[in-house]
Amino acid sequence: MNTLTPTLPGARPAIRVILAGLVACAALAAAGATAQTHGNHAGHGGQARTAKTSELGTGAAFDRDGKLWIAYKDGQYVAVRSSTDYGRSFGPARHVNGAPEAVAADHESRPKVATGRDGEIYVTWTQPLPTPWTGFIRFARSADGGKTFAEPLTVHANRDQIAHRFDAIAVDPAGRVFVSWIDKRDVAAAEARKQPYAGAAIYYAVSADHGKTFQGDYKIADQSCECCRIALSPTPDGRMLALWRHVFPPNARDHALALLGADGKATPMQRATFDDWRIDACPHHGPGASVAPDGTVHMVWFSVRAGKPTVSVGRWRDGKLQGQRPLEDARAQHADIVALNDDDIAVVWKSFDGQQTRLSAMLSHDGGKSWQTRRLAGTERDSDQPHLLQHAGRAYVLWRTEAEGFQVFALAQEGA
Template sequence: MLRPGIAVIVALGLAVAPAGAAIRSTPVPLPMQGHAAQPGLDTDAKGDIYLSWIATAAKGHQLRFSRWDGKGFTVSATVAQGTRWFVNWADVPGLRVMPDGALVAWWLEKTAPGTYAYGVRLTRSADGGRTWSDAVSAHADSSPAEHGFVSLWPMDAHRFALVWLDGRDAPSEDAHDHGGEGATGLRTAVFSSAMQAAGESLIDARVCDCCQTDVALARQGPVVVFRDRSEKEIRDIAVVRWDGSRWSTPRPVHADNWTMPGCPVNGPAVAARGDDVYVAWYTAPGDQPTLRLARSTDGGASFAAPVTLPARRSVSGRVDLALVKDAVWVSWLEETDEGAFLMAARYTSDLSTVDTTQIATLPRGRGTGVPRLAPHGDGAFLVWTTVTDGQPQLRAAQLSEAPAD
């Protein structure tokens, strides 16, 4: 078992970080009590962290949020609540901060009795979350199909856009049950600050049915990553880029050639700064579960061969990424028969040097969801879900480079 604060030797020819450059994990008190799960993170222009999560209410569920300025969290506030929400460990709501300081949030609501018949709802606040607009649907389609796994970003000062997985063209919702011939698509839409849809389009007509999407803003525009799905059931990670007028043709980040008959429920993560774009993902060609990290220096147009994350146990994936100055922070989960282990790594920007540490021990299973990373100061902010006496609770930590002895 790895001990926190100790750099480990990395396989596959990666260098070992110099002594004294290990990772420090500092616990952060959180502003909620009781049931809390499905966390989301975003960072505003000042570097403040916005944490969102789902809480149980007297009737149904609530989407709540709080802001952290590095010293403490504000009192949590409610974005929305309802009794017909679709609540799932992998497909989660979230909140994004726009360039003008406005907040845009989304959650999932059931649209019909079927298990996976649900849609995406959107709302916006122009006053820091004190009041919210009436909710609107993120998509024109209202069929009883899956609409979820959202990634959302600002287009400019007055518009935002999102992508989601859309099952309107699948023959039945059974496509979500990790098999069948369903054709789940990746779709996108643009909204004005008045919450009016300005266009909806199809990016990819055949993608993996229930793996998370992610988006990052590179110099030339948004870069979206997702798990694609070929006619031969190859489910490798794909990337598309917006050039200001159209989306590029989806292309693989790396040809893993992972043939998988069902959805692994394990999406990629992407982070960008200027022309540098990094993607981390789970794959298992030859039935060998592996975590990979690749870098692009041309805005996501092409990627160098990936490195393999230095896992010491069976990897369950659920990766996230954050870029801070010249460091690339990564989080993921590993597991054994005894439990699950939340791990973090800090790479140099060229991916040649890495420090790794264990952050927490967690119970096995889907109840721990997907840990989230966000840049903060000279390090990263990490939030995750644990389960105590059957009740999900959130935990958080600041990650930083430990000073030399």
């Protein structure tokens, strides 16, 4: 597939062709990984203040006609581009916000795009506020296939100058738009009462009118992790699955899931992973989830097991975690997953071998029981997290790098 370097300050236009064929890759040597430890601001470590923050964060989605849409930061705007040839080329950028504003575009909190069943284009992003670690969840919609966008709105009814961040968006089969985010209003309320409160909370809102208005704010759970992305995936019964990193007593950073209803009623959360990683820090490393047609939740997540940083893949079915196994790549991080059907599952991740960051994928054709691992690409400069997409029964990977730009890879069976 082709790559397209976006219009960022100082960026040089570059287009290069990438063969879609995949080659087998061997497991990489083990490497350590660290979470961001707490500093003076609860939930955010000193590293969060001083580390270089990339602004390569990019969202992507296919529309009903197979057009690929990407959303990313362009200065004080969120821009979208589209491709009709699976990423070989992209059309011109369009800004979705008419007035400039702050836009978050790091790895865990990036602009996102989703598409509706009637050709709508939906974009969300976090707008950072002047106070550190605060923000609003913003939303823009196009009813004419991305030609024009309505004036952006703030999704949540609560307008306190607190953290509303790390937004996630998904559209259910009925066309309803779900937006979820991490919220600290309950932290502020607990502090006012001089009571302890671990982590943050997870909230969501729903639009049943193609993004014109949202109903909410609906709380899913208290005590979520503060800085890890949320995974949303529609379920066969018309609800929305949410998977997030949670703070379990006394301070275990595992994961929880719940089913979200369009009426604002969420099922009680269930613990979904049991690695019992106890750390007073935010890993900045959220999970991935995709619900298969048979209702199986396929998950991928980062944790530390027996002192070893590990990305694991597993299945949630009948209220139980099944088939948990670590990826073969001991350096794997920031993985994503998609279930194309009940049998065909794809996972993608990146890893750093000391010289370059490598992009790898693995495919299963038996519902996640066995896997084939393949190397896709590499870069010697900064990169975004890889994101898995699906269209017409096939998986695609979007990976944006500082040097190579936007890259799209079609995943196929060995030899295809």
